[in-house]
Amino acid sequence: MSAPLEFPPASDLATLLDVHFDDPRLLEQALIHRSWAFENGGAEPNERLEFLGDAVLALVVTDEIYHAHPTEQEGRLAKVRSAAVKTESLAEIARVLGLGRFVRLGRGEAISGGADKDSILADTLEAVIGAVYLDSGFVGAYDLVERLFAQRLLDLAERDAALDYKTSLQELTAARFDVLPRYEVQDTGPDHQKIFTARVVVDGEVVGTGTGRSKKQAEQVAAREAYRTLVARVESDGPEPVR
Structure with a gap:
């Protein structure tokens, strides 16, 4: 026993x-x-x-x-x-x-x-x-x-993007680029210790990646990176479509 x-x-x-x-x-x-x-x-x-x-x-x-x-x-x-x-x-x-x-x-x-x-x-x-x-x-x-x-x-x-980066990213891409973000998620490791990696694709371009203990967390991290990347692009270049 x-x-x-x-x-x-x-x-x-x-x-x-x-x-x-x-x-x-x-x-x-x-x-x-x-x-x-x-x-x-x-x-x-x-x-x-x-x-x-x-x-x-x-x-x-x-x-x-x-x-x-x-x-x-x-x-x-x-x-x-x-x-x-x-x-x-x-x-x-x-x-x-x-x-x-x-x-x-x-x-x-x-x-x-x-x-x-x-x-x-x-x-x-x-x-x-x-x-x-x-x-x-x-x-x-x-x-x-x-x-x-x-x-x-x-x-x-004190955070930006209304705390929900997935929602904010979707609103940004729809308004500025007339497209919606697409998430690609993979996981590695045993069932009880999985690590998820997410990529955000906007109009064929990977604009953000992130990892987390869950699919949702990884997507949020990736969305945060993508949101900040695209906001910086809009501010510097204007609202041009992502290529």
Whole structure:
């Protein structure tokens, strides 16, 4: 029989987050992935806490950007919020924290690289926020989200191209060049560690490339490069068709 998997104690994560739990069991539950629950007698997984944390996170981020940008219109604020709370953004923050090593995963999920999967990291981070909300109330959850997301919100607010480069690129190419971008994506590596590489083709010309842990991420990186390339071309040469 295989030796049981070992994980750092949840208290280490509480220390890392600088959060005190009156009920440490809430944080422990927040770290239980359904694969671990299935292999360990049906323990309750973190999905309910994730559901709660998702709502708390959205409210805190909305409050932050609403007050930080009093002159911005609803559409722009919505895009900043969407970019801040999307799976990829949450996973990046979780990786900075080293959250993956705390997640209680079943053996199969652990072997397949679950501790570094965007979806698992994002869901666990939301569950942790939910646990903090239940234990410390909205003030405690607000403080945690504010600390974790402050730099991300600042970075997003200063980005160009409305934060969604695929949409912005499509609008630019349609308006300026009367064509739409086409994406070519390839992947390499084993199933649990795939790396995706995307190319953006506009009127037969490759104008951007990018890599990422998912097809969507690679396309966004490629679209960003293409958008900036074409904007620079328009500004220097005028709105001429891409050759």
